[in-house]
Amino acid sequence: MPPKGRKRAYKLPETLPEGEVLRDIRKKEWKLGKPIGQGGFGMIYRASENTPGKSKGDGTFVIKIEPHENGPLYTELHFYQRAAQAEEVTKWQKQQKLSHLGVPKLCGFGSHDCQGIKYRFLVMPLFGEDIWKKYLACNKKFTPGIVFALTIQVLDALEYLHEKDYVHADIKSANLLLGYSQKDKNKVFLADYGLVNRYRPDGKHREYKEFPKKGHNGTPEFTSIDAHLGVSPSRRGDIQILGYVMLQWLCTTLPWENKLTDLDYVMKQKIKYSKDVPGLLKACFTSSYPSELKTFLTYAFQMGYDEKPDYNKLRTLCRTVIKREGIKEGSVFDFGSQSSDVPTGSPVISKKRKASSKEREPSQGRKMSKDDEPGPSGAASRAPPKKRSTSAKESGVDHLIRKTQDISIKSRKVSSSVTAQKVAPCYFTRSTKKNSSS
Missing domain, CATH: 3.30.200.20 (Phosphorylase Kinase; domain 1)
Incomplete structure (x- = not known):
């Protein structure tokens, strides 16, 4: 059982001897x-x-x-x-x-x-590299074929979780890992269950209730609108989050990424664009994008809170794109041949905007609600910031270490500087920002 009582920090363990x-x-x-x-x-x-x-x-x-x-x-x-x-x-x-x-x-x-x-x-x-690293190596843009091929595997994982009455609530590139062995390089694993939540704990879906004081739970770039409003996570939230991730993979920078420290601003932007998907796509792309992306996002925003996603419909959309792109489902992802060409699809002309040139991992702005089940009592503190090695010769395990950005949600006071940390978030449950009860 988890410890009783509440703490703001946890004691780090001593390093155990190799061979133990x-x-x-x-x-x-x-x-x-x-x-x-x-x-x-x-x-x-x-x-x-x-x-x-x-x-x-x-x-x-x-x-x-x-x-x-x-x-x-x-x-x-x-x-x-x-x-x-x-x-x-x-x-x-x-x-x-x-x-x-x-x-x-x-x-x-x-x-x-x-x-x-x-x-x-x-x-x-043991897993291999995360998709965030691949994304950076491709100059922060994937081709439509890669995006929709990745999405199929994420949808498969989400369908399993949802059938088990859980939602992930924190889907992003950094939490998607490739297999470790050479034969598993075409396999994607959804990791990090630090925000996992039972949306149907007693066989009945949780009721929709907004709790502003518990709002903005998750990673700001991708957090669902429900989570911004303090609503308990649901299946539609996972589909929305996945839609934001897909959008970033294709357009490089989301419209609200310029003010991630202002969480209310991020929330209002998402709410505005959820009612205007064409406007969202116009703000993201200067030329063209796959028309299936518009269909995916529209579906995600129109879902009911307790509605079961139509996984087959969404996978069919994805397969339409990868077939058009000439990619065989299940083949090894060819990240090395990424092109800087504009994605193919329905053309949409938009005003040019400046994309952030700062290559960073999606920021961490998360806290655990007492409604999360199961969960420990107390909140964890993050490891001290460490500089990330820039050596081009990374070892087989160095890919597990990557940057995270820490945003304090409890106080709503956010530093303007980004702190890089050297951790292994692919495997560790995230540190939380607010005490939770078991």
Whole structure:
């Protein structure tokens, strides 16, 4: 169980020795490799199964560890236990006849004692690069084929989560990871379940209620309109967020990205454009865009709060684009051949606007509501800022470390400077900005 009471910060664990063996609740043993990341509450290590002949550094797993007295890892663990057990993910994948389902599988979990300290840990597969890094490498623009091919896999993952009564609430490039092995480079995984929420906890959808004091929960660029208004996350929110991500992939900069520190402004811009999709697209593109994007966004904004998304309709839209682009579904993403040409589709002429030249990861402006279920009590603090290495020769695990921008929601006072942090958010549940109750 998560710790009782409320805290504003969590105690970071001591670095455990390489080669330390952890035994999960099923008595399976795991051997720690080197630490590859640190969050606001714990550490992450590369790991391997503790079998003869297996060295410490060649594992294809990661282990997330936090002191038992903390609690944020409990939130994510509870989600995996309820909705992402390996057998459940595999069963759904077979039922839907999918060659891939991008929901990370829980490989093991348990408690571990080391030097008088009790730790909670969780074992997951090791993933490859995140889509945010690929996006930057492509000069912050993907071709329509890449965008809609990625979207199909995200929709598959969201349909699974929604059927399990959960919504993700924080879809973005940084939380989309490619497979680690060469054969899995065409597979996308939706990670980071720090804001996961049960929209139907007792078999009945939550009621639509606005709570302004709980507003702006999520990543400002992509947060759904509901979340801005403090409404409990729903399936339509996930579809809206995905639509914003797709839009950014195609146009580089969203209309409200120039004032991300003004969250009320961001919210008002999204509300305005939700009623004027042609105006939104005109503000984003100077020439042309895929007409299917307009259809996708219009659908997302017209959904009812408790409405079930028509996943097949949205996937059909995506397949129309990738077929037109000559991309075979399931093929390896050819990020290296990205073109600077304008995306094909229905032409829309707009006024020119200046796009931000600052290459950064989507900012973090999040807090957990007490309605989130399940969840630990208390809030976590972020790790101290660290400079990101600019070396062109990144190791196999360096891709896990990326920048995050920290925006304080509780006080609504935001610094004008962007703080870069070196963390492993792909695996860590995000630090939160407001106390939550379990």
